[in-house]
Amino acid sequence: MCRMLTFSVLVAVMLLSACQDKTPEATRQVQIASQQxxxxxxxxxxIYQRSCRSCHTIAATGAPLSGDSVAWAPRMQRGMPAMIDSVINGAGGMPPLGMCMDCSEEQFEALIRFMAGG
Ligand code: HEC
Incomplete structure (x- = not known):
């Protein structure tokens, strides 16, 4: 009986962890890749090195990581103007202008395309 219960708990834990988007190891790999x-x-x-990079290569910030096309896809689907608006006005943990006070909209667009993986 006790063994059965232990087994059920184990299965529940496995099911719960399977529900997470990514395992910690996968997140670590994406983070290492983004830093290259x-x-x-x-x-x-x-510009990238002194602004966007400080958050968009660290998973713990909650930012979609550079080159992580899976994380960027649903955001990019909202369209480039929406993405540029988010940077200019700030979004969640991202401060207005993404810490690049003198960036033009063209530069933001190029940086977003680069981070979103093309
Ligand atoms: C201080 C940390 C930080 C910096 C610096 C930063 N970002 Fe972000 N960025 C974030 C976080 C956190 C999110 C996720 C926000 C959310 O959706 O909650 C984000 C999201 C985004 C998004 C998606 C917004 C959306 O509406 O889905 C874009 C585009 C973006 N960042 C571009 C940039 C660009 C370009 C730069 C550099 C000029 C930059 N970020 C600098 C933290 C940062």
């Missing part, structure tokens, strides 16, 4: 990415354009790369 830098925009090809040097001016954009400089």
């Amino acid at each position: 990415l830098v925009p090809g354009d040097s001016e954009l790369a400089a």
Whole structure:
């Protein structure tokens, strides 16, 4: 009886963890991959390094990680203008302008395309 109960608890725990989007290991891999990415354009790369990168390569910030197309897809479906609005006005844990006070809309768009994986 006791063994049966232990087994049921085990199954419940396994089912619960299967419900999570990603295992901690998968998240870690996506985070490591995101940290290898830098925009090809040097001016954009400089902006990225001092602003977006500090959050968009750290899963714990809650930001969709650079190159994580799965995380970006549902956001990108809302359209580029909505994405640019979110950066300018701030969204959730992201401060207004994403910590790039002098970025143009064109630069935000290029940075978003880069992070969303093209
Ligand atoms: C201080 C941390 C931080 C910085 C710096 C930052 N972001 Fe974010 N960003 C976030 C977080 C957290 C989210 C998720 C917000 C949410 O949906 O709750 C996010 C989400 C986004 C989104 C999706 C918004 C949406 O409505 O789905 C875009 C686009 C974005 N960031 C672009 C940028 C760009 C471009 C930069 C650099 C110029 C940048 N971010 C800098 C933390 C940051």
